[in-house]
Amino acid sequence: xxxxxxxxxxxxxxxxxxxxxxxxxxxxxxxxxxxxxxxxxxxxxxxxxxxxxxxxxxxxxxxxxxxxxxxxxxxxxxxxxxxxxxxxxxxxxxxxxxxxxxxxxxxxxxxxxxxxxxxxxxxxxxxxxxxxxxxxxxxxxxxxxxxxxxxxxxxxxxxxxxxxxxxxxxxxxxxxxxxxxxxxxxxxxxxxxxxxxxxxxxxxxxxxxxxxxxxxxxxxxxxxxxxxxxxxxxxxxxxxxxxxxxxxxxxxxxxxxxxxxxxxxxxxxxxxxxxxxxxxxxxxxxxxxxxxxxxxxxxxxxxxxxxxxxxxxxxxxxxxxxxxxxxxxxxxxxxxxxxxxxxxxxxxxxxxxxxxxxxxxxxxxxxxxxxxxxxxxxxxxxxxxxxxxxxxxxxxxxxxxxxxxxxxxxxxxxxxxxxxxxxxxxxxxxxxxxxxxxxxxxxxxxxxxxxx
Numbered sequence: 001x002x003x004x005x006x007x008x009x010x011x012x013x014x015x016x017x018x019x020x021x022x023x024x025x026x027x028x029x030x031x032x033x034x035x036x037x038x039x040x041x042x043x044x045x046x047x048x049x050x051x052x053x054x055x056x057x058x059x060x061x062x063x064x065x066x067x068x069x070x071x072x073x074x075x076x077x078x079x080x081x082x083x084x085x086x087x088x089x090x091x092x093x094x095x096x097x098x099x100x101x102x103x104x105x106x107x108x109x110x111x112x113x114x115x116x117x118x119x120x121x122x123x124x125x126x127x128x129x130x131x132x133x134x135x136x137x138x139x140x141x142x143x144x145x146x147x148x149x150x151x152x153x154x155x156x157x158x159x160x161x162x163x164x165x166x167x168x169x170x171x172x173x174x175x176x177x178x179x180x181x182x183x184x185x186x187x188x189x190x191x192x193x194x195x196x197x198x199x200x201x202x203x204x205x206x207x208x209x210x211x212x213x214x215x216x217x218x219x220x221x222x223x224x225x226x227x228x229x230x231x232x233x234x235x236x237x238x239x240x241x242x243x244x245x246x247x248x249x250x251x252x253x254x255x256x257x258x259x260x261x262x263x264x265x266x267x268x269x270x271x272x273x274x275x276x277x278x279x280x281x282x283x284x285x286x287x288x289x290x291x292x293x294x295x296x297x298x299x300x301x302x303x304x305x306x307x308x309x310x311x312x313x314x315x316x317x318x319x320x321x322x323x324x325x326x327x328x329x330x331x332x333x334x335x336x337x338x339x340x341x342x343x344x345x346x347x348x349x350x351x352x353x354x355x356x357x358x359x360x361x362x363x364x365x366x367x368x369x370x371x372x373x374x375x376x377x378x379x380x381x382x383x384x385x386x387x388x389x390x391x392x393x394x395x396x397x398x399x400x401x402x403x404x405x406x407x408x409x410x411x412x413x414x415x416x417x418x419x420x421x422x423x424x425x426x427x428x429x430x431x432x433x434x435x436x437x438x439x440x441x442x443x444x445x446x447x448x449x450x451x452x
Contacts, residue, residue, distance in 0.1 A: 013207055014245045016227040018146045022153070025226045029144055030153055032202055033137040034160035036100060036195055040133045041164030042171070043107045043188040047072060047123055049172035053181040060116055068120050070401065075127020077397040083132020084390015085253070091213075092140040092386060093205040096133055097196050103129030104192025111182035111189070134161065135390035142377035142385060143206040151323035151374035155316050158373055162313050162366070208382040211242050244382070256384055257391060264441035265379055266388070272331075272434050273372060273396030279342070279427045280365050281403030283308055287345075287358065289407065290417060304351075304358055311359035312366020319363075323371045328442075331368050331375070332435040338364030339428035346421035368431070379442060 020026050051065050079099070087095040106126035113119040138154055145153040168184075175183045207223045220242050221229075257266045287308060291301035323330045341360045349357070373389070380388030410420050 009239065010241045010243060011224055011229050012245070013211060013224060013227070013229075013242050016224065016229055017144060017207075018148075020144070020146055020227065022149070026144060026153070028202075029204065030141060030157045032199070033141055033157045036096060036160075036199070036203075037134060037137055037158060038160035038164035038167075039100070039188060039191045039195060040103070040130050041161035042168050043103060043126070043164075043192060044072075044076070044130055045165045045168045046107065046184050046188050047110070047119070049168050050176075050181040050184045053176055054119075057181065058116065064116050068116065068123055069404075071120050072123035072127045073397055073400060075124040076131035077127075077394045079128035079131025080135055080390045080394030080397070081131075082128070084135045084387040084394070086132065087136040087139060087386030087390070088384060091205050091209055092136045092143075093199070093203050095386070096136045096140070096203065097199045099129040099132035099136070100192050100196035100199070101129075103127075103133070104189045104196060106189075107185050107192060108189030109185075111185035131394065132390070134158075135393055136386050138373055138377050138389045139385040140206050142374075143208045143382060147324075147378075149324055150378060151371065152320040154374045154377055155320035155323075155370050158370060159313060159317060162309065162316075166309055166313075206382070207242075208244050211244050212382055217242070254391075257380075257388060260381075261444075262380075262384075262388075264444075265438065266391070268434055268438040268441060269372075269376060269379065269388075269392050270395040272431060272438065273376075273392045274399035274402075275427050275431050275434070276365065276368050276372060277396040277399030278403035278406065279338075279424065279431075280369055281400045282406050282424060283342070283361060283365060285404050286407035290346075290420070291354075293417065300351075304354055307355050307358040308362040309366065311362025312369075313362075315363030315367035316370035319367050319371065320374070323374050327378075328371075328375055328435050328439050331371050332432055332439075334364040334368045334371070335428045335432040335435060338368075339425050339432075342428060343422045343425035346416070346418035364428075 022030075047065075047068055051068075054060065055065070083095050083099055103126045106122055106129065110119060110122045110126065113122055137157060141153050141157045142150055171187065172184055175187065204223055204226075205219075207220060207227070210220050210223070217240065221240065224242060256262075287305040288301050291304055296304065319330055319334075338361065341357055341364065344357055345354075345361065372392070376389045376392045377385060406424070410423065415423070
């Protein structure tokens with residue numbers, strides 16, 4: 001420390017962040033992270049949209065693509081866990097950039113695959129990079145967001161993932177007939193590489209991360225000035241001290257996710273991610289098939305099923321301010337509403353009512369998924385935020401796998417459609433119970449921390 005300590009100015013970075021509005025620096029950060037996760041979302045579904053053309057080109061059995069999708073999803077799980085911890089060790093910015101470069105290069109390589117086996121290996125490796133991008137973008141945006149608007153900012157940013165995944169169909173319908181299946185991987189891979197390289201210049205590191213890990217003061221000063229601090233970026237290194245409050249200094253490790261009041265919070269959050277991912281992937285993957293069995297024409301069944309992602313995106317954006325204000329109570333409300341609505345999907349009803357029921361189901365399930373990302377970004381301190389969010393996303397992929405397979409299991413049981421949906425709706429009961437327990441555990445941890 002400089003011996004003339006009395007001349008050291010202190011900059012409260014937490015106060016700077018809390019005074020931020022959605023404009024300038026913040027808008028640029030959200031927009032750039034939106035673009036990164038949009039490409040990530042597109043690349044995660046590129047194999048699904050190229051599958052019909054690949055089946056014809058390689059004379060492959062459609063069932064073998066289940067392995068491609070499943071192992072690719074396992075790669076995302078591995079990446080969420082590994083690169084979540086990497087983000088807390090080496091920084092969110094570098095992990096996002098190198099994760100994007102990694103999945104961009106490997107997605108590009110998928111366009112040169114000549115067999116199911118090659119494609120499966122490449123999708124697994126690409127999935128590792130894909131899985132690491134989301135938790136680190138959530139952590140980065142969370143650490144620049146005022147507490148009162150954190151869920152809104154995360155939802156705005158993460159909506160890019162849904163748009164990228166949904167937009168893959170439009171890209172496929174336009175490019176496939178003209179250029180063939182390799183172009184789908186080429187577009188996604190090239191876009192990821194270009195954005196990753198541009199991110200070296202355009203993506204800032206988390207200022208909280210830099211302060212807690214002893215980052216270079218000039219670098220912190222430049223970011224603080226963009227946040228509104230009145231500092232001289234050319235001042236001597238020890239002339240200004242940058243501080244953040246309410247932070248736990250702990251080395252990121254698997255054990256740390258269960259320490260410092262998180263012993264119950266982490267497993268409860270994981271369980272919520274698993275159950276909600278199960279409901280999401282069951283409804284997303286099986287609604288068109290199940291409605292087709294219910295005497296709807298295939299085109300009509302597809303139109304009805306489309307209301308699920310539409311309702312989810314609209315609901316997530318509309319509810320984000322409520323999550324900022326009421327926290328996990330919003331997830332509890334969505335579970336209470338979602339249970340009877342999901343159960344009703346197997347009942348006979350007029351077509352407009354079915355459209356509405358599927359839309360509301362999307363609001364409840366996908367809206368809860370967005371809210372869970374925001375909650376995960378809030379409950380963990382800076383030192384564990386990427387690892388905490390990444391572990392929750394990674395463990396949640398187990399629910400994605402189960403949900404994707406559940407429809408086939410239930411159909412094999414030859415259950416009536418009403419009974420099938422009624423059984424699935426019980427997932428919402430467990431989600432509601434877990435939300436209550438998580439809220440209680442979180443309040444208990446906060447009280448203990450305040451008492452220390």
